Amino acid sequence: MYLGIDLGTSAVKTVLVDGAQRVIASESRPLTTVSPQSGYYEQDPAQWIDATFATLDALKASHAGELSAVEGIGLSGQMHGATLLDASLRPLRPCILWNDGRSAAECLILEQRWPALRATSGNKAMPGFTAPKLLWIATHEPDIFAATKLVLLPKAYLRLVLSGEAIEDVSDASGSLWLDAARRDWSDAALAATGLSRDHMPRLVEGCAPATTLRAELARRWGMTRQPVIAGGAGDNPAGAVGIGAIGPGTAFISLGTSGALMAPTSRIAANPDRAVHTFCHAIPAMWIQAGAILSAASCLAWLARLFGVGEAELLAPLGARPQAPSPVSFLPYLAGERTPHDDPAVRGMLDGLSHGTDRGTIVQAVLEGVAFALADCRDALADAGIAIAEADVIGGGSRSPFWLSVLANVLNVPVHRFVGGETGAAFGAARLGRLAVTGEAIAAVCTRPERIETFEPDAELVDTYAGRLPAWRELYRPRH
Secondary structure, eight states, rough: EEEEEOOOOOOEEEEEEEEOOOOEEEEEEOOOBBBSSSTTTEOOOHHHHHHHHHHHHHHHHHHHHHHHHHOOEEEEOOOBBBBBETSOOOBOOOOOOOOOOTHHHHHHHHHHOOOOOHHHHHHHHOTHHHHHHHHHHHOOOOOHHHHHOOOOOOOHHHHHHHHHEEEEEEEGGGGGGGGTTTTTTOOHHHHHHHHHOOOGOOOOTTTTEEEEEEHHHHHHTOOOOOEEEEEEEEEEHHHHHHHTTOTTOOOEEEEEEEEEEEEEESOOOOOOOOOEEEEOOOSSSSSSEEEEEESSSSSHHHHHHHTTTTTTHHHHGOSSSSOSSSSSSSEEEEBTOOOTTOOBOOOEEEEEOOOOOOHHHHHHHHHHHHHHHHHHHHHHHHHHHTTTOOHHHHHHGGGGGGGHHHHHHHTTSSOOEEETTGGGGHHHHHHHHHHHHHHHOOOOHHSSOEEEEEEOOOOOHHHHHHHHHHHHHHHHHOOOO
8 A cells, every 4th residue: 555645735635545556545634825925925834744644644544454554655745845944853934835926036146146057957047946035035034044954845844754854856856946957966056056055955866766764653653564665756746747657758748736837758858948947857767847837727716716705616517518619808817926938926817808798607717718828828838948749638626627628628729638536646646656666666567647537629610719819818918027
């Protein structure tokens, strides 16, 4: 038996997977985000631990026998967050999250201090990444910076609590800007540019490698007969790729979670930092992921549900299974700024084209289309790096909506596929990494494609209609910096 734990932004999801790769049970606990001011997003690391322990306590209550047989644990997590620890390994402040935009000025400083940043990391300095956050801390909270002895990404902090060791995998570390992406190792020059050294960093491992073991007292708490191996794990998107078998070139997938991304595994680095394409090491050795990332995806639908005071399912139900025509309203999904292709933390969302005839369904459809158009921007930025998308699998909570997937197929003009359990892809991928760390099996034998339950083909007429709408949608973007 294997566990996959996904420390997301909105929830911790834990899945229990058997040797036949069947999800035996799953548990989820919500997380809350605090926004001290516009563009600032933080979480208390203590709630990550409470939520994770609650999911495991619940699994013990419902599936004690299966949990007792767990041999391997894989961790997946929201990327880029800065968790700062003191000499006693206690958090010094709330974690600054991936969607936080406060460090825009520090990005310019970082690139000036270290001109080789883009060539080494494969990325442009953007506020979402971890390194600029440390420069912001050094300037605005110097006492905190001086007291910082260890900087961890969210899932590495969870691993520290579970195992007592500070370890990170190379895929998650890629999102820090401190990693030499080609060498898959920390860059001393990058660390020096932010006033840090390797002493402030966790030990690095590959995602499918054994990293450490669960603390003995925690194994006893959950009734486990042995101390399970904990794998290197992965950032949430690379873990999602492992979960759907996207482990080699020629595959592409869309993540429709709190944020969104269009990603393609590659056997070589194909960076395009000038258009804010992300370069990450894959959770699989000698592989990388090129990604276009948007900061708000399914969170746009959640925002709309809060405004109307209804559940998301109630918003989607009247739309049916397929769009008949584009919404007359346009939506920019920049509720927390944007990454690909704009790298603009200050831009905000917009509804355009409202009239007396606009109803709720029109706005809901516009929101779904706005996210799809933003992913079309990602597609074109990847194309500039030589990566063509011929089809795409979809994971994340948004994958539950047939209407949304049909919109994506027509806007991107590619077949879009939905999987069984696609909404828990990252946790399932983490469980696969946990298995590989224990068994040492061939990666391709474990990381197979799950069953596709539905394919959404583009409709030629709608493809042309949406393509005609895209230029006008792009014209709505106005930089605010």
